[in-house]
Amino acid sequence: MRQADVLVVGAGLAGVWGARLLAQAGLSVVLVDERAGVDRRIRTTGIFVRRTLEGFPLPAECFGPEISRVVLYSPGYRSLILESPRPEFRVARMEVLCRRLLEDARQAGVEWWPHTRCLGLHARGSESIARLSGAHGGLLRARFVIGADGARSRVAEWLGLSQNREWIVGVEEVYTGLPSDGPPAFHCVLSSRLAPGYLAWLVDDGEEVHLGVAGYAERFDANAALAAFREQPPVPFAWNRARLIDRRGGRIPVGGILPRIAMSRGLLVGDAAGAVSPLTAGGIDPCLRLSELAAKVAFEYLATGDEARLRPYEGTRFRRRFRTRLALRALLSRLDHPALLEAACAGLRLPPFRSHARGIFFGRGSFPDVDRFPVGLAVARSREPVLRPRSTA
Numbered sequence: 001m002r003q004a005d006v007l008v009v010g011a012g013l014a015g016v017w018g019a020r021l022l023a024q025a026g027l028s029v030v031l032v033d034e035r036a037g038v039d040r041r042i043r044t045t046g047i048f049v050r051r052t053l054e055g056f057p058l059p060a061e062c063f064g065p066e067i068s069r070v071v072l073y074s075p076g077y078r079s080l081i082l083e084s085p086r087p088e089f090r091v092a093r094m095e096v097l098c099r100r101l102l103e104d105a106r107q108a109g110v111e112w113w114p115h116t117r118c119l120g121l122h123a124r125g126s127e128s129i130a131r132l133s134g135a136h137g138g139l140l141r142a143r144f145v146i147g148a149d150g151a152r153s154r155v156a157e158w159l160g161l162s163q164n165r166e167w168i169v170g171v172e173e174v175y176t177g178l179p180s181d182g183p184p185a186f187h188c189v190l191s192s193r194l195a196p197g198y199l200a201w202l203v204d205d206g207e208e209v210h211l212g213v214a215g216y217a218e219r220f221d222a223n224a225a226l227a228a229f230r231e232q233p234p235v236p237f238a239w240n241r242a243r244l245i246d247r248r249g250g251r252i253p254v255g256g257i258l259p260r261i262a263m264s265r266g267l268l269v270g271d272a273a274g275a276v277s278p279l280t281a282g283g284i285d286p287c288l289r290l291s292e293l294a295a296k297v298a299f300e301y302l303a304t305g306d307e308a309r310l311r312p313y314e315g316t317r318f319r320r321r322f323r324t325r326l327a328l329r330a331l332l333s334r335l336d337h338p339a340l341l342e343a344a345c346a347g348l349r350l351p352p353f354r355s356h357a358r359g360i361f362f363g364r365g366s367f368p369d370v371d372r373f374p375v376g377l378a379v380a381r382s383r384e385p386v387l388r389p390r391s392t393a
Contacts, residue, residue, distance in 0.1 A: 001030075001139050001140070001142045002138065002139070002141065002142050003140070003141045003142075004028045004029060004030040004140060004141075004142050004143075004156060005022075005027040005028045005029065005112070005142070005143050005144065005179050005302060005379070006022050006027055006028070006029045006142060006143065006145070006146060006298065006302075006336055007029075007030050007032070007118075007128070007130055007140060007142035007144070007145045007146070008029060008030070008031045008032070008146045008148055009033075009118045009130075009146065009148060009149045009155050010031055010032075010033060010146075010147065010148035010149035010150060010155075010270070010272070010287065011031055011032075011033035011035070011038050011114075011148070011152075012043070012044075012101065012150070012270060012287075013023070013044070013098075013270065013284065013287050013291075014148045014269040014270025014271070014272075014275075014287045014288075014291045015031060015033075015103045015146065015148030015149075015269065015270070015291075016031065016038065016098070016102055016105050017020075017101065017287075017288055017291040017292070017297075018031065018146055018148065018207070018269055018291040018292075018294050018295045019031045019084075019110045020101070020104055020105035020108045020110060021106050021107040021291075021292065021373050022295050022298065022299060022311070023086055023105065023108040023110045024108045024109070024313075025118050025299050025373075027054050027224070027299065027302065028109075029109065029110045029111065029228075030110075030111045030113060030140065030142070030178075031105065031111065031112050031113065031114070032116040032118055032132065032136070032288060032329075033115075033116065034112045034115065034116065034117040035114065035115070035116050035172070035258070035328060036113060036115050037099075038098040038099060038101075038102045038268075039094075039095035039096075039098050039099050039353030039363070041298055042094045042095065042098065042246070042248055043150075043248055043249065043250035044094065044248070044283065044284065045091075045170075045172055045201075045203075045210060045212060045248070046093075046097070046201060046210075046284075047089055047091055047096040047186075047210075047284070048063065048089065048090050048091070048092055048094075048284055048285075049088065049089060049284070049285055050086065050087060050088050050362075051090070051285055052284055052285040052288060053090060053284055055285075055288075055289075056288055056320065057212045057367055059097070059100055059144070060098075062072045062092055062093055063090040063091065063092050063093065064090060064091045064092075064093065064141055064205040064206070064207045064208055064299070065090070065098075065184050065205045065206050065207060066087030066089070066184065066251065067087065067088060067089040067090065067091075067184040067185065067186055067202040067203070067205055067207075067286040068083060068084045068085070068086065068088055068183075068184075068185055068193050069081065069082070069083055069084075069184065069185040069186065069243065070082040070084075070185070070186045070187075070188065070199070070362075071186070071187045071188070071234065072184055072190070072345065072348065072357060073186050073187065073188065073189040073190065073234050073341045073345075074190060074215050074345035074346070075189075075190060075191045075192070075193070075338040076338075076342055076344055077189070077234060078168065078235070078342075078345065078346075078349075080213055080345065080348055080349045080354070082354075082357060082358055082361060082362070084159055084203045084358075084362050086360050088361070089186055089203075089358050091203055091205050091208060091210060092207070092244075093208075094320075095246075103284050103312065105262060109253075113132075113135065113136040114132040114135065115131050115134045116132050116133070116135050116137070117134050117136040118130055118131070118132055118138040118149075118154070118155070119131045119132065119133055121145060121155070121158040121159065122267075123265060126264060126265065127141060127142060128141070128142050128144075128145050128240065128265050128266065129141055129142075130142055130145065131259065131389075143267035143302055143391075144265065144266055144267075144298055144301070145159070145265060145376055146266060146267060146268075146269060146294065146298065146359065147159070147161075147267070147268045147272045148269045148272060148291075150250070150251070150271050150272060151164050151167055151250070151251040151252065151253045151272070152164065153271075153272035155266065155268065155270060155272065156258075156268055156272055157264050159206070159263055159265060159268075160258040160260060160263065161258070161260050161261055161263060161268055162257075162259050162315065162342050163258070164251075164253040164255060164256035164258065164271075164272075164276075164388075165255055165273050166190070166253065166254055166255035167251045167252055167253045167254055167255055168197060168198050168214050168215055168216055168217070168219045168251075168252050169200055169214065169215070169216075169249070169250070169251055169252070170198075170212055170213065170214030170222065170249060170250065170252055170281075171211075171212060171213060171223060171226050171227075171228065171247070171248070171249035172210055172211065172247070172248045173210075173211050173212070173230075173244055173246070173248075174208055174209070174210050174211075174245050174246040174247070174248070175209045175210075175211070175242040175243060175244055175245065176207070176208055176209075176242070176243050176245055177241055177242050177243045177265055177393075178204070178239075178242045178277075178330065179235045179236070179321075180209075180211045180235075180237075180239070180363055181205060181206050182204075182235070183206055184205045184206050185203075185235075186197065186201070186361075187201065187202040187203070187204070187233075187234045187235060188200070188201050188343045189201070189202075189211070189229075189234055189297075190337070190344070190345060191219075192222075192335070192336045192337060192341060192342070193228075193338070194213050194215075194225045194228060194229050195213045195220070196215040196216050196219035196220050196331070196336055197215045197216040197332060197333045197336070198213075198214045198215045198216075198281060198319045198332070199215075200212065200213040200214075200229050202233050202234060203230075208224055208245075209237065209242070211226070211233065212227065212248075213225045213226050213229055214252060214281065216333065216392070219336070221385045222249065226364035238249055241303060244303075250346070251271075252271070252276060252281050252283070252303035253271055253274045253276050253277050254276060255278065255326075256274055256278045256319055256322045256325075256329075257273060257274045257275055257286075257315045257318045257319055257322065258274040258315045259312065259314075259315045259316050259319065260274055260314075260386045261273045261274075261314070261315045261317060262310045262313040262314070263310075264307055264310070267271055267297075267298065267310070269287070269290055269291045269294045270283070270287045270290070270291065271283060271287075273290060273315065273393075275287055275314070275327060276288045277322075277367070278322055278328075278329040279325040279328045279332070279360065280323045280327050280360065281369055281383065282341060285365065285367055288365040289367050289369070289370050290367070290370065292370060292371075292372050292373045293312065293313060293370040293371055293373075294313060294375040295373045296371055296372070297309055297310050297313045299373070312371070318367075319365075350357055357379075389390075
């Protein structure tokens with residue numbers, strides 16, 4: 001039977017990032033995904049905030065120009081312009097970035113198994129037997145499993161961990177060939193027709209235009225809403241000259257980080273753990289931060305066998321930090337009448353409340369700081385060998 005220290009299910013940002021860290025620490029790591037490549041069927045918009053860009057070693061050449069302006073629109077397209085003295089956003093060229101991060105992971109020693117689906121996990125003592133199908137079908141014995149398999153995580157179900165119950169659905173199109181007259185900007189439209197419970201967005205960084213909508217699935221048809229938004233965007237574009245280069249979509253969990261995201265045989269990261277801001281639905285910064293903590297606690301647990309090393313990875317610890325945003329999410333979900341949204345936007349345009357709008361878009365508190373994974377220190381502290389011989393039998 002094939003064997004690994006860690007099986008990572010799902011090769012999105014969360015899975016690839018955590019897999020690389022654990023491989024760098026000397027663990028044998030297998031990364032599986034049912035897609036043929038990490039640049040296929042990408043779901044995230046790829047909008048990175050300043051906090052993430054400053055806090056993580058990301059390749060700058062995989063990103064578009066800097067964005068410092070946000071324009072917030074009411075349903076009637078009355079605008080509030082927010083300017084920051086610093087670059088606040090950059091949009092990743094996600095296909096390029098995902099390939100680059102996967103290559104870094106493989107160079108660190110991660111075994112990459114594309115076109116491979118995990119069909120189930122079964123306990124064998126303190127370990128798991130994974131049943132795989134596809135290009136690398138068969139059984140794999142893993143000391144630990146990391147579920148990075150998205151909002152509807154099967155790993156969560158198999159390990160008996162918490163599962164997402166609240167989400168919005170989104171769809172986005174990415175275009176090139178649309179020259180803009182103005183500076184790079186992040187345009188956001190609050191509209192119960194186009195995006196009930198969330199917002200419609202148009203991000204123009206001067207090289208690419210990202211056009212998208214998201215909301216509660218039971219209240220709208222996402223594809224029809226996107227078509228309507230394309231017909232009446234907040235800024236005009238000659239769409240007939242544009243070249244559509246990608247179309248993305250999927251579920252976005254907005255119920256906050258889940259209460260139980262770890263147990264002795266594995267843990268959850270990224271969307272599977274609900275690591276998404278309940279208010280803004282931003283998931284990239286929480287994804288990377290939580291993945292680093294996940295790698296740290298997983299390594300220390302495997303090195304020592306002490307389940308207490310998993311305790312810092314309790315979702316309830318993080319949920320307390322999101323009480324205000326969860327309350328605002330509940331409020332936003334109920335603002336489904338255009339007049340109410342118009343009034344809310346009018347209030348944000350008033351000087352006393354403008355700072356609140358700035359805090360939502362330019363704030364740095366979307367996810368708490370966590371212990372980063374110091375690979376060299378972690379290896380030095382290891383009390384016993386952590387790398388088991390791999391078996392190909």
